Amino acid sequence: MDRLLPWLRLQLTPGLGRVGLMHLIEHFKTPEQALDAAGRGWPRLPGLRENLAAMVPEASFPRVQSACSCLDSMGGWMLSFWDPDYPQILRQIPDPPVLLYGCGSLPEGPALAIVGTRHPTDFGRVFTEQLAEELAVAGVVVISGLARGIDAAAHRGTLNGGGRTLAVLGCGIDRIYPAENRRLYQQIIEQGALLSEYPPGTEPLPGHFPGRNRIISGLSKATLVIEASRDSGSLITAEFALEQGREVIAVPGGVDHQTSYGPNLLIKQGAHPITEAQEILEILGIGKHDNKPPELAQPSLFQLPEPAGSVLNKLDLTPRHCDELAGESGLTPMELSAILLQLELHGYADKLPGGRYIRGRRPH
Amino acid sequence: MDRLLPWLRLQLTPGLGRVGLMHLIEHFKTPEQALDAAGRGWPRLPGLRENLAAMVPEASFPRVQSACSCLDSMGGWMLSFWDPDYPQILRQIPDPPVLLYGCGSLPEGPALAIVGTRHPTDFGRVFTEQLAEELAVAGVVVISGLARGIDAAAHRGTLNGGGRTLAVLGCGIDRIYPAENRRLYQQIIEQGALLSEYPPGTEPLPGHFPGRNRIISGLSKATLVIEASRDSGSLITAEFALEQGREVIAVPGGVDHQTSYGPNLLIKQGAHPITEAQEILEILGIGKHDNKPPELAQPSLFQLPEPAGSVLNKLDLTPRHCDELAGESGLTPMELSAILLQLELHGYADKLPGGRYIRGRRPH
Numbered sequence: 001m002d003r004l005l006p007w008l009r010l011q012l013t014p015g016l017g018r019v020g021l022m023h024l025i026e027h028f029k030t031p032e033q034a035l036d037a038a039g040r041g042w043p044r045l046p047g048l049r050e051n052l053a054a055m056v057p058e059a060s061f062p063r064v065q066s067a068c069s070c071l072d073s074m075g076g077w078m079l080s081f082w083d084p085d086y087p088q089i090l091r092q093i094p095d096p097p098v099l100l101y102g103c104g105s106l107p108e109g110p111a112l113a114i115v116g117t118r119h120p121t122d123f124g125r126v127f128t129e130q131l132a133e134e135l136a137v138a139g140v141v142v143i144s145g146l147a148r149g150i151d152a153a154a155h156r157g158t159l160n161g162g163g164r165t166l167a168v169l170g171c172g173i174d175r176i177y178p179a180e181n182r183r184l185y186q187q188i189i190e191q192g193a194l195l196s197e198y199p200p201g202t203e204p205l206p207g208h209f210p211g212r213n214r215i216i217s218g219l220s221k222a223t224l225v226i227e228a229s230r231d232s233g234s235l236i237t238a239e240f241a242l243e244q245g246r247e248v249i250a251v252p253g254g255v256d257h258q259t260s261y262g263p264n265l266l267i268k269q270g271a272h273p274i275t276e277a278q279e280i281l282e283i284l285g286i287g288k289h290d291n292k293p294p295e296l297a298q299p300s301l302f303q304l305p306e307p308a309g310s311v312l313n314k315l316d317l318t319p320r321h322c323d324e325l326a327g328e329s330g331l332t333p334m335e336l337s338a339i340l341l342q343l344e345l346h347g348y349a350d351k352l353p354g355g356r357y358i359r360g361r362r363p364h
Numbered sequence: 365m366d367r368l369l370p371w372l373r374l375q376l377t378p379g380l381g382r383v384g385l386m387h388l389i390e391h392f393k394t395p396e397q398a399l400d401a402a403g404r405g406w407p408r409l410p411g412l413r414e415n416l417a418a419m420v421p422e423a424s425f426p427r428v429q430s431a432c433s434c435l436d437s438m439g440g441w442m443l444s445f446w447d448p449d450y451p452q453i454l455r456q457i458p459d460p461p462v463l464l465y466g467c468g469s470l471p472e473g474p475a476l477a478i479v480g481t482r483h484p485t486d487f488g489r490v491f492t493e494q495l496a497e498e499l500a501v502a503g504v505v506v507i508s509g510l511a512r513g514i515d516a517a518a519h520r521g522t523l524n525g526g527g528r529t530l531a532v533l534g535c536g537i538d539r540i541y542p543a544e545n546r547r548l549y550q551q552i553i554e555q556g557a558l559l560s561e562y563p564p565g566t567e568p569l570p571g572h573f574p575g576r577n578r579i580i581s582g583l584s585k586a587t588l589v590i591e592a593s594r595d596s597g598s599l600i601t602a603e604f605a606l607e608q609g610r611e612v613i614a615v616p617g618g619v620d621h622q623t624s625y626g627p628n629l630l631i632k633q634g635a636h637p638i639t640e641a642q643e644i645l646e647i648l649g650i651g652k653h654d655n656k657p658p659e660l661a662q663p664s665l666f667q668l669p670e671p672a673g674s675v676l677n678k679l680d681l682t683p684r685h686c687d688e689l690a691g692e693s694g695l696t697p698m699e700l701s702a703i704l705l706q707l708e709l710h711g712y713a714d715k716l717p718g719g720r721y722i723r724g725r726r727p728h
Contacts, residue, residue: 123620252616252628255639256487264616267637275619275628282698317620358620 004071004078006031008064011099011199013056020047021098025082063201070174070200076103093218093244097197103173104193107164110284111141113220113241115213115234116150116227117259122319122352124150124227124259127251129157131226134277136163140284141192143168143220145212146185148178150226150234155184158192165192166219170212171204172196195219213237214244221284222247225271228262235262238271247283249274307331308339312348312359319356368435368442370395372428375463375563377420382561384411385462389446427565434538434564440467457582457608461561467537468557471528474648475505477584477605479577479598480514480591481623488514488591488623491615493521495590498641500527502650505556507532507584509576510549512542514590514598519548522556529556530583534576535568536560559583577601578608585648586611589635592626599626602635606708607715611647613638634706671695672703676712676723683720 010021010031023045028034034042038053057064071078079086079100087106090096114132116124132142132154142158144151146167158165165188171177173194176185188194197215198208213236217223223241225248228234238248248271253260267273272283311329314320326336340357343349347360374385374395387409392398398406402417421428435442443450443464451470454460478496480488496506496518506522508515510531522529529552535541537558540549552558561579562572577600581587587605589612592598602612612635617624631637636647675693678684690700704721707713713721 123618127619251619252624252631252637254487254618254621254624255491255615257618260616260618264637264639267616267631268639268643273616273628273631273637275632279632316622 004068005059005064006035007078007080007099008067008199009057009059009061010034012061012063012067013052015049015052015055017047018095018098020045020049020052022081023047025080025098067172067199067201070172071101074103074174074200076101076173076200078102087219089221090215090218093214095214096218097215099199100195100197101173101199102193102195104189104191106193106195107141107166109139109141109164110286111143111166111220112280112284113143113216113223113237114150114154114226115144115216115223115237116154116225117229117232117234117262118147118149118151119229119259120149120153120227121257121259122356123317123358125153126350126352126358127317128153128226129160131277131280132157132163132165133161135280136161136165138277138281139163139286140281141166143216145169145209145216146177146181146188146194148180150228152181152184154226155188159184159187163191167192167194168212168215168219169194169196169204170198170208172198172200172202174200175202175204177204209233210236214240217241217246218244220246222249222272222280224249224251224274224280225263225266226251227253227257227259229258230261232262235266238262238266247272249280249283251275307335308342311336311339312343315343315349315357315359317358319352319358322355322357325357368432369423369428370399371442371444371463372431372563373421373423373425374398376425376427376431377416379413379416379419381411382459382462384409384413384416386445387411389444389462427563431536431563431565434536435465438467438538438564440465440537440564442466451583453585454579454582457578459578460582461579463563464559464561465537465563466557466559468553468555470557470559471505471530473503473505473528474650475507475530475584476644476648477507477580477587477601478514478518478590479508479580479587479601480518480589481593481596481598481626482511482513482515483593483623484513484517484591485621485623488617489517492517492590493524495641495644496521496527496529497525499644500525500529502641502645503527504645504648504650505530507580509533509573509580510541510545510552510558512544514592516545516548518590519552523548523551527555531556531558532576532579532583533558533560533568534562534572536562536564536566538564539566539568541568573597574600578604581605581610582608584610586613586636586644588613588615588638588644589627589630590615591617591621591623593622594625596626599630602626602630611636613644613647615639671699672706675700675703676707679707679713679721679723683716683722686719686721689721 024034038056042053081098128150136158141164142154143166144154155165167188173196176182217237217240225234225238241248250263250266250271252273253263326333344351349357350360388398402420406417445462492514500522505528506518507530508518519529531552537560540546581601581604587602589598589602605612614627614630614635616637617627690697708715
């Protein structure tokens with residue numbers, strides 16, 4: 001924590017931004033030496049206003065103290081741009097964070113950002129989870145922003161696949177935002193890491209999210225956009241990815257869904273269109289090309305006698321309500337629900353909220 | 365009808381196909397002279413079996429007579445490849461029809477093929493109708509195959525927009541197939557034309573449809589695929605369009621619909637993804653160009669020279685087999701074929717039979 005204090009005093013100096021801090025350290029080599037020099041005033045450097053040195057808070061300043069003790073109590077850590085453990089891929093972006101606060105252990109390996117709307121369709125959510133799970137199994141590190149919707153589904157799918165995931169926040173890593181992702185937040189610390197360029201205690205202000213997005217894309221070889229309406233922040237992430245010379249990947253969507261606007265726009269602009277995990281592995285340059293992911297679970301008409309086979313035949317990736325299935329199959333709701341449960345247990349069907357079902361991807 | 369009779373006698377000669385008929389007329393200049401020579405036997409020409417001349421039916425042969433009187437009673441017409449009114453754009457395809465039977469008047473102007481599944485979603489049907497109507501208003505001639513589903517919606521939308529539409533049939537133009545399109549069939553004659561390379565009286569045999577598809581794409585500057593499942597004939601039309609050096613356009617669709625498979629596949633292979641009529645007008649080179657969607661600096665194939673650049677460098681006018689190119693470039697066959705397809709789509713490479721490639725003559 002002794003190491004942390006001078007960094008926090010500099011970062012929490014009002015009016016000292018990323019560019020000024022970067023130049024200050026390039027000039028003085030260490031934060032301690034920059035602080036020592038503050039009494040005499042700092043030289044003219046890009047991003048440093050005149051008399052800024054007078055604004056440096058004391059070590060006893062409450063915000064400095066609380067950020068310090070908060071990180072300590074969480075078991076968190078801080079990396080500076082000059083630290084050998086600072087992610088190499090992030091050093092290459094035009095505007096790398098000077099400081100990264102984290103909790104958990106930074107996963108290594110090829111990383112994919114998965115981002116999208118906070119209001120996905122049921123299909124989009126399930127598709128994201130399944131895709132992230134397949135990618136996790138193939139060894140991909142999945143990076144996202146812990147927002148509700150596609151972000152949460154991407155983290156959740158990765159965790160389900162036993163994979164490693166990294167959540168980049170637009171607030172301090174001590175803030176659980178949105179609160180509904182509390183459980184996910186805990187699991188991510190255990191199976192990956194939380195990361196933020198904002199010191200602990202920072203609120204999730206709207207202005208923080210574009211900066212957060214550049215870190216998400218900047219840590220990733222490619223950014224995948226799944227469902228994003230016209231004003232989705234994930235389109236900003238995709239633009240950062242392009243600026244950073246990274247690949248952009250998008251899942252095409254039906255013209256009749258607002259959430260298809262973003263991915264379809266990106267595809268028109270040259271993003272890779274993909275519909276399967278295998279295609280992403282190829283873009284990332286990993287995985288065996290002959291090791292195709294399993295197709296939709298086929299009714300091998302194994303142990304399940306009729307009418308289970310014909311119920312399964314009515315299922316594809318368009319959610320169907322069980323009442324509708326009951327009507328069509330001529331089964332009583334009780335008979336049908338027993339069959340659907342069997343199909344679900346064997347991985348042939350997935351249950352969605354509201355009593356709807358789709359075909360499962362993978363028999364387990 | 366005097367003009368028609370010798371053509372029909374030749375075309376209805378059992379065993380005389382398109383290639384043989386083409387060479388016969390190139391050799392004898394007129395069908396009358398080819399018939400006159402039949403008594404002495406025909407010379408050895410490509411596509412002509414020995415003793416084929418003996419198979420020429422008499423002018424009184426019932427099929428010849430009925431095709432003739434059927435065309436007469438419909439007010440139809442016939443064009444041969446050498447006729448000045450034969451569509452110039454169709455002369456340029458590798459295997460142009462020798463004879464075209466038609467009814468109505470052949471519309472002139474920039475033409476777009478709109479094709480797709482016979483079993484569209486409700487959205488797909490409505491989208492197709494609206495799109496075709498907008499294109500019709502902008503002066504585009506819409507060409508399709510009068511099948512049920514997307515084809516019918518494309519014709520209907522064009523007619524609704526007061527536009528001109530052309531239906532290319534896989535049967536004689538006297539056959540209304542499918543029967544449900546009877547009203548559409550009548551309207552198309554009034555507002556455009558029916559067209560077929562098969563003489564009147566020909567049944568809609570399955571084997572006729574691929575040939576019909578090459579005429580649909582061959583008459584069009586671009587082929588648009590809207591909703592097509594894995595086995596849709598419209599994917600064959602799109603392949604013909606590529607072979608013919610025409611543009612391929614597709615409407616992206618949700619991964620949860622079987623009918624999105626075809627368009628999404630085409631987009632992955634390099635087809636133009638579009639969601640609005642205006643984008644099609646731009647591809648066809650009509651309408652306003654100043655409201656283009658902004659291009660992002662996505663590393664597209666031709667901005668990223670490697671490895672596409674080195675594959676292109678291996679191509680000249682000597683045909684090279686793709687296996688040989690794969691060996692030299694160190695790419696997997698899948699990587700190489702994706703690059704070759706891109707090069708082909710952009711006019712930098714031409715594909716020859718047997719998996720061989722040469723450098724393309726004209727980048728479009």
